[in-house]
Amino acid sequence: MTPANLVTPVREEDVIVRPMTTADVGAIIDLQMAFLEGSIVTRLGKPFLAAFHHAALGHPSTRAFVATDADGKLGGFAVASVDVAAFNSHTKRRVLWPLVQALLTPRGMRLMWRFARSLVEPDPEPYMPAELLLLVVDARYRRRGLGQQLLAAIEQAFARDGVSRYRVAVRSQLAVARAFYLATGFEAEQELFVLGRPMTYLIKRVAR
Numbered sequence: 001m002t003p004a005n006l007v008t009p010v011r012e013e014d015v016i017v018r019p020m021t022t023a024d025v026g027a028i029i030d031l032q033m034a035f036l037e038g039s040i041v042t043r044l045g046k047p048f049l050a051a052f053h054h055a056a057l058g059h060p061s062t063r064a065f066v067a068t069d070a071d072g073k074l075g076g077f078a079v080a081s082v083d084v085a086a087f088n089s090h091t092k093r094r095v096l097w098p099l100v101q102a103l104l105t106p107r108g109m110r111l112m113w114r115f116a117r118s119l120v121e122p123d124p125e126p127y128m129p130a131e132l133l134l135l136v137v138d139a140r141y142r143r144r145g146l147g148q149q150l151l152a153a154i155e156q157a158f159a160r161d162g163v164s165r166y167r168v169a170v171r172s173q174l175a176v177a178r179a180f181y182l183a184t185g186f187e188a189e190q191e192l193f194v195l196g197r198p199m200t201y202l203i204k205r206v207a208r
């Protein structure tokens with residue numbers, strides 16, 4: 001957990017939105033593997049995802065929140081960064097070995113060419129430091145405003161950091177996610193190939 005994540009938990013109806021901690025990582029991975037469709041990185045499996053989330057929580061640019069019910073059961077989570085270049089350089093070093101191990105499994109072998117291609121795939125331009133990296137809500141709790149509440153927590157943190165706009169990448173085939181982002185104030189920006197598949201980028205201004 002980073003100092004910028006130390007905010008008072010937000011309670012709205014029976015949903016509590018609070019900063020993510022390392023104790024949440026196991027439940028977050030279960031949620032991610034069950035409900036984040038279309039994510040090639042998620043298919044790398046639990047040890048890789050655990051390394052990623054621990055590395056993410058260890059970086060000062062990370063802003064991460066979970067939504068729980070009153071009993072603490074996790075319903076969703078969001079991970080963002082206010083300095084994605086520094087975040088990537090920090091996490092890439094820490095997930096390299098788990099990535100190699102994941103790619104050497106029979107399942108990982110089938111993903112290997114995608115990761116090889118990613119070495120020559122372009123990044124979105126212009127560079128934008130703030131990015132929403134992950135947003136997942138348990139399918140049983142959807143359309144109850146959890147996604148919006150997690151986004152609001154990220155944007156409150158962004159506003160405190162002086163972020164004026166940020167980007168999100170979403171797999172182009174995920175119509176629900178694109179509908180969610182368009183409904184919550186994002187504008188479609190561009191489409192690029194990432195790990196060999198189309199990715200739509202959207203941007204949003206942060207209210208001050």
Ligand SMILES: CC(C)(COP(=O)(O)OP(=O)(O)OC[C@H]1O[C@@H](n2cnc3c(N)ncnc32)[C@H](O)[C@@H]1OP(=O)(O)O)[C@@H](O)C(=O)NCCC(=O)NCCS
Nearest residue numbers: 036135136137142143144145146147148176177179180183
């Ligand atoms: C995208 C996602 C996070 C939305 O979470 P959610 O908690 O259901 O979203 P909310 O209830 O806050 O919805 C806010 C608005 O988004 C739009 N929206 C959400 N789901 C929608 C759907 N299935 N179809 C059309 N519009 C939708 C609506 O306008 C909705 O407002 P309304 O319910 O008052 O009509 C969730 O569907 C999810 O986890 N999907 C799988 C993971 C994923 O694709 N994440 C994004 C890529 S990282």
